[in-house]
Amino acid sequence: MILGRExxxxxxLISPTMIYALLLLAAPLLTVVTFSFWxxxxxxxxxxxxxxxxxxxxxxxxxxILILRSLMVSLVVTLVTVLLAFxxxxxxxxxxxxxxxxxxxxxxxxxxxxxxxxxxLWKVILGYNGVLNSxxxxxxxxxxxxxxxxxxxxxxxxxxxxxxxxxxILPIFxxxxxxxxxxxxxxxxxxxxxxxRFFRVTLPLAMPGVIASILIVLIPTVGDFIxxxxxxxxxxxxxxxxxxxxxxxxxxxxxxxxxAVSSMVIVASISLVIYLAGKRFGGKTQ
Amino acid sequence: xxxxxxxxxxxxxxxxxxxxxLNGINATIREGEFFSLLGPSGCGKTTLLRMIAGFEDPTDGxxxxxxxxxxxxxxxxxxxxxxxxxxxxxPHLSVAxxxxxxxxxxxxxxxxxxxxxxxxxxxxxxxxxxxxxxxELSGGQRxxxxxxxxLVMRPKVVLLDEPLSALDKKLREQMQVELRQLQQSIGIxxxxxxxDQEEALIMSDRIAVMFEGNIAQIDTPEGLYRRPVSKxxxxxxxxxxxxxxxxxxxxxxxLSLDIPALGKVTVPSxxxxxxxxxxxxxxxxxxxxMLTILFDxxxxxxxxxxxxxxxxxxxxxxxxxxxALNGVGAPVTVSMRNTAGRSVLPVGSPVRVxxxxxxxxxxx
Amino acid sequence: xxxxxxxxxxxxxxxxxxxxxxxxxxPVILLPLFAFNSSTIIAFPLSGFTTEWFTVLxxxxxxxxxxxxxxxxxxxxxxxxxxLGACAARASAxxxxxxxxxxxxxxxxxxxxxxxxxxxxxxxxLMQLGLSLSLxxxxxxxxLICVPYSIAILSxxxxxxxxxxxxxxxxxxxxxxxxxxxxxxxxxxxxxxxxLLICFTISLDEFIIAFFxxxxxxxxxxxxxxxxRFPTKLPSIMALGTILLALSVILLIxxxxxxxxxxxxxxxxxxAAGGFL
Numbered sequence: 001m002i003l004g005r006e007x008x009x010x011x012x013l014i015s016p017t018m019i020y021a022l023l024l025l026a027a028p029l030l031t032v033v034t035f036s037f038w039x040x041x042x043x044x045x046x047x048x049x050x051x052x053x054x055x056x057x058x059x060x061x062x063x064x065i066l067i068l069r070s071l072m073v074s075l076v077v078t079l080v081t082v083l084l085a086f087x088x089x090x091x092x093x094x095x096x097x098x099x100x101x102x103x104x105x106x107x108x109x110x111x112x113x114x115x116x117x118x119x120x121l122w123k124v125i126l127g128y129n130g131v132l133n134s135x136x137x138x139x140x141x142x143x144x145x146x147x148x149x150x151x152x153x154x155x156x157x158x159x160x161x162x163x164x165x166x167x168x169i170l171p172i173f174x175x176x177x178x179x180x181x182x183x184x185x186x187x188x189x190x191x192x193x194x195x196x197r198f199f200r201v202t203l204p205l206a207m208p209g210v211i212a213s214i215l216i217v218l219i220p221t222v223g224d225f226i227x228x229x230x231x232x233x234x235x236x237x238x239x240x241x242x243x244x245x246x247x248x249x250x251x252x253x254x255x256x257x258x259x260a261v262s263s264m265v266i267v268a269s270i271s272l273v274i275y276l277a278g279k280r281f282g283g284k285t286q
Numbered sequence: 287x288x289x290x291x292x293x294x295x296x297x298x299x300x301x302x303x304x305x306x307x308l309n310g311i312n313a314t315i316r317e318g319e320f321f322s323l324l325g326p327s328g329c330g331k332t333t334l335l336r337m338i339a340g341f342e343d344p345t346d347g348x349x350x351x352x353x354x355x356x357x358x359x360x361x362x363x364x365x366x367x368x369x370x371x372x373x374x375x376x377p378h379l380s381v382a383x384x385x386x387x388x389x390x391x392x393x394x395x396x397x398x399x400x401x402x403x404x405x406x407x408x409x410x411x412x413x414x415x416x417x418x419x420x421x422e423l424s425g426g427q428r429x430x431x432x433x434x435x436x437l438v439m440r441p442k443v444v445l446l447d448e449p450l451s452a453l454d455k456k457l458r459e460q461m462q463v464e465l466r467q468l469q470q471s472i473g474i475x476x477x478x479x480x481x482d483q484e485e486a487l488i489m490s491d492r493i494a495v496m497f498e499g500n501i502a503q504i505d506t507p508e509g510l511y512r513r514p515v516s517k518x519x520x521x522x523x524x525x526x527x528x529x530x531x532x533x534x535x536x537x538x539x540x541l542s543l544d545i546p547a548l549g550k551v552t553v554p555s556x557x558x559x560x561x562x563x564x565x566x567x568x569x570x571x572x573x574x575x576m577l578t579i580l581f582d583x584x585x586x587x588x589x590x591x592x593x594x595x596x597x598x599x600x601x602x603x604x605x606x607x608x609x610a611l612n613g614v615g616a617p618v619t620v621s622m623r624n625t626a627g628r629s630v631l632p633v634g635s636p637v638r639v640x641x642x643x644x645x646x647x648x649x650x
Numbered sequence: 651x652x653x654x655x656x657x658x659x660x661x662x663x664x665x666x667x668x669x670x671x672x673x674x675x676x677p678v679i680l681l682p683l684f685a686f687n688s689s690t691i692i693a694f695p696l697s698g699f700t701t702e703w704f705t706v707l708x709x710x711x712x713x714x715x716x717x718x719x720x721x722x723x724x725x726x727x728x729x730x731x732x733x734l735g736a737c738a739a740r741a742s743a744x745x746x747x748x749x750x751x752x753x754x755x756x757x758x759x760x761x762x763x764x765x766x767x768x769x770x771x772x773x774x775x776l777m778q779l780g781l782s783l784s785l786x787x788x789x790x791x792x793x794l795i796c797v798p799y800s801i802a803i804l805s806x807x808x809x810x811x812x813x814x815x816x817x818x819x820x821x822x823x824x825x826x827x828x829x830x831x832x833x834x835x836x837x838x839x840x841x842x843x844x845x846l847l848i849c850f851t852i853s854l855d856e857f858i859i860a861f862f863x864x865x866x867x868x869x870x871x872x873x874x875x876x877x878x879r880f881p882t883k884l885p886s887i888m889a890l891g892t893i894l895l896a897l898s899v900i901l902l903i904x905x906x907x908x909x910x911x912x913x914x915x916x917x918x919x920x921x922a923a924g925g926f927l
Contacts, residue, residue, distance in 0.1 A: 006745050006746060006747070007745070007746065007747035007748065008747075009745055010741045010742075010744070010745025010746065010747035010750070011741075011747045013737050013738075013740060013741035013745065014737060014738050014741035014742070014747075014750075014753060015737075016733075016734055016737050017734040017735070017737050017738040017757055017797060018738075018753050018756075018757065020734055020793070020794075020797070021756055021757045021759075021794070021797070024772065024790055024791075024793075024794045025756070025759060025760065025768075025771075025794060026756075027775055028768075028771035028772045028774060028775040029771050031771065031774045031775045031778055032767075032770065032771045032774050035774050035778075084670065087663060087666050087667075087670075088666070088667055088670050090663070091663045091664070091666070091667045092667075095663060095664070101906075105902075105906060106671070107671075107674065108902070109678075109899055109902070110674050110675055110677070110678040112851060112855070112895070112898035112899060112902055113677075113678055113681065113855075113891060113894060113895045113898065114855050114857070114870075114871055114874060114891060114894055115855065115857060115871075116857050116871055116874050116875055116878070117681070117874065117887070117891040117894075118677050118678070120878055120887075121677035121678075121680055121681070122677055124677075124680065124684075124692045124693075125676065125677060125680070127693075129691070129693050130692070130693060131680065131692070131693060133693075134693040134695070138695060162673065162674070162676075162677070165674060215762070216762075219762050219763070219764060220762075220764045220765070222764060223763075223764020223765065223766040223767055224764070224766075225766060225858075226857065226858070230878070240764070240766050243766060243770060244766070247770060247773065247862075253774060253777070256770065257770070257774060260766075260767055260770055260771075264763075264767060
């Protein structure tokens, strides 16, 4: 292949970054996949290829439960987060006229604290003797502290919904900003009321942003292990905790790798479905 | 202006992948002249300019500046300087720093640089603007800074890429005159790229009209207007009426034609393009101002024909009539000055139209 | 917006917006609140005002070490990510070459991978190669996830740079290097600084990759993690969190200021969303 001067210069320029990504991203990912086909016995690794890890990952009830639970939690968190994020993105785009950048900045500030600390703070808020309960009992609204708040799935969902809020708001905001306001005026001129306008014009045009928002929240939340560990209790353990254990105490890296690969495959498939569905819904109107 | 060539373009070809942008350009530009590359967008004029500047290399052919081949010589070592369409004023530098930018490499003292900058700014009527920041300037001012920045380098050739297209009409017309006067007073060769034929006509010593990667004609403005070599050039420059004609003979005195709309005429040999044979003449052209509406019995012209007015456009100093001649062919445009005592003729009036042999342009 | 028309919806939405902001800030407000609270239990009612938790921090050697480690990692990550990001951003903004889109997409991949996958993958690779874990492995991992952010910031800086500015510099006789020094770099410098600050902040706060890839030297988040199981240490952790929050906010304000300045220099409007998406 003969490359022009521009192409050669461009490739040379991007090569350091590309090589870095190949070494530290492609190679490790390939290694993980390879690992998932091996077996580990305490500290020795048997490199004969086998599907045992995958068999175990997909048949053993505990892993199935964890993966399903992780997916369910992820989906619920995504749903909650995106649904909560949309109105504020809408407010910011359509009802705030000046200093939008300042609002966005204000929204991102809470998330520049340590993630660990934020999760920990939710533990502090939701606990039996925690902030929320002590405030409510102190004000006399309830007599006994609430127990359903911490060390279960609910806590995980609340914490993750909080953690990923700005990541959900941003793509939706960007998509809403791009909508030509005169389209909405035209729709109104043609007789549509505000609700119809929203569903027929605003929402379809904002779809790419909504899809991006969904994916941005869905994919990382499946792999979170801090939140389940700190606020999830025994009910709230997710697949990432199991992966971490396999790489740590259980000394079964191949199984961990197989679990990781399996979860990624599942998440990728779901993401693809969501992406395509979103394109069909929004694409019709674009 | 001497006749010494400053730029020679020999069979210059440029291909971008599978797209042929320039098909063998040949031209000679003389030192001290104001030369324009004129054509519709996509004709290759900007590509040609950028190749002279050194930002693109020709796929084939040679570009020679002041007797030296520019093969392998990059843009920063050529004796040319360019005024970009977007002006390309460095936003983080002041006006003076912008103008002085190219002088830094020339090992002049600070005082010398300052003097040169001042001189250049005065030349473009921006004396005293040195301290201003780039983003404080208007479009017209930025254009002048770009010009000063190029001129201060004393290049052999100044290249201008549609420099006036971003300005509003009045400013543009003012700048056209100013640029022309400036160029004449300094005597440096200017090469201008434009799609506006009026602009080219006003400013240039010679113009190269380009279509689709080829030069159709290089001539003075008057030459292009009076003696266009093709119908395409004729209609690109100004307005031209095209009429069918058949040649009836050719001899020493000239070429005889039968023009159904106008009549029979012999075009003198001096007006017949060299090498044009009678048999190849298919149509003729005549400019609107070469046709006259004869207003009363006293108005006379070399030849006459009759017609009827089908439309009028009043411009204050001129009126453009569309006239159907003898009921033959498409109506022609006739322009008349609105002198005292003449009113605009109503649509439908029968008229006599005068014309002459020397106003006929022959086309193959 | 026409005034009377949407006013009912307007006020509901405003109430929602306010409530949402409260929800966002809830945990964060607690940090300074309990950092100055003299009780060791994190709960209402508040007892008294004290700064002792901050002084406890100052005397903590392990903390000091982890701060030092974090700084080393964060500074290295910032510089390395910005360098690599600048190369990729400039390559994609200025040049066209085969496989361009695919390469950029691949380099940006860490943005959509869960951090645990990245951490685990790197760990496995290192195990296979027999390399030991250290601060360098953490820097490697952090750079991997920061480069996409650097590219995002610098891409808009390079795209905003009018190509004819560099051509004009050439035309006036400058060399490639001279053009870079006098025109390109000054104009993208605000973007560079912004990228450095953002990558620094991300690295400083990053826990998962550091947790998996650190050897014996703990970074600050790893240290915090180790302290979370001790209830008596909690208030000083609050104090630490407050300091980190303040630091991050200041860095972020700086980053945003530089980004706005960069846009103003080039005479364009800096988009509210920060060129991220």
